[in-house]
Amino acid sequence: GLPELREEQQARSLLRQRYLRxxxxxxxxxxxxxxxxxxxxxxxxxxxxxxxxxxxVSDLQTPIGVQKEALLRCPDMISYSLEL
Amino acid sequence: MNEWREKKPQEWRRYVNNEVKVTAHEKQECQGWVFTVDPVSASVVLVNFQDTGRTCVTVVMGHAVEAVEILKEGGPEMEERLSSLFMPTGHHGLTK
Known part of the structure; x- marks a missing residue:
């Protein structure tokens, strides 16, 4: 029903906004x-x-050397991590 | 297509601010506090607060997630801590 759809949209927008952040x-x-x-x-x-x-990405360090500029395909990744 | 990616946004929403263990491709495990689950890719954003004062962020891609288990409920304090990490001004919207 409509309330459920609204709840779904609210959850979707909160989650997506956090991901973009x-x-x-x-x-x-x-x-x-x-x-x-x-x-x-x-x-x-x-x-x-x-x-x-x-x-x-820039300065990509790979087992075969450093690539100044590169594009990484997200479907090829399992995970990524960083420190803030 | 895995089960995790099939969930509804409301279901992913329930993982936010809780500590989880994510099992990914080849049984690799990651633990941390859930900041969000991207509703498009189903990727899980995990946060770990380190003793050094630094914060480690790990994102497990939705397509690689095999299982997610809740270990601990976060509570309001963790909710605040996680929000302030990426939204330092306290705004909750992308616009002012």
Whole structure:
């Protein structure tokens, strides 16, 4: 019914807004990415696209060297972490 | 498509401000206080307060989540602490 739909929309907007806040707080932070196939990389976070499918990062440190600018695909990640 | 991603926003909402253990791909476990669950990707934002005064944020991608277990209820104090982390001015909306 309508009240349930309203409750769902309220929850959705609160959760999404908080997620976008967490992305804002990541700007210029050093982030560690845990990718599939046990690959770990580290980079400075720049921005995310609107659908949060890609992250733009700088100075990506990979097992085969440093990439000045890169795009990381979110579906390739298991998790990412940073310190505030 | 996993079970976690199928949940409704109201169900994810109930995890916010609680301490959880997330089991991800290949049985990797992460523990922390839930700041939010992105309703689009189902990714879980976990916060850990360290003794050094620093705060560690870990985000487990929704597609990699296998299970989420609530360990402890957060209460109003934790709610305030988590909010102030990303919303230092105390605004609760994106606009003023």
């Amino acid at each position: 967490s992305l804002l707080a990541m700007r210029d932070a050093q982030v560690r990415f845990r990718m599939y196939e046990r690959v770990h990389v580290e980079a400075r976070f720049g921005a995310s696209d609107i659908d949060v499918l890609n992250f733009q």
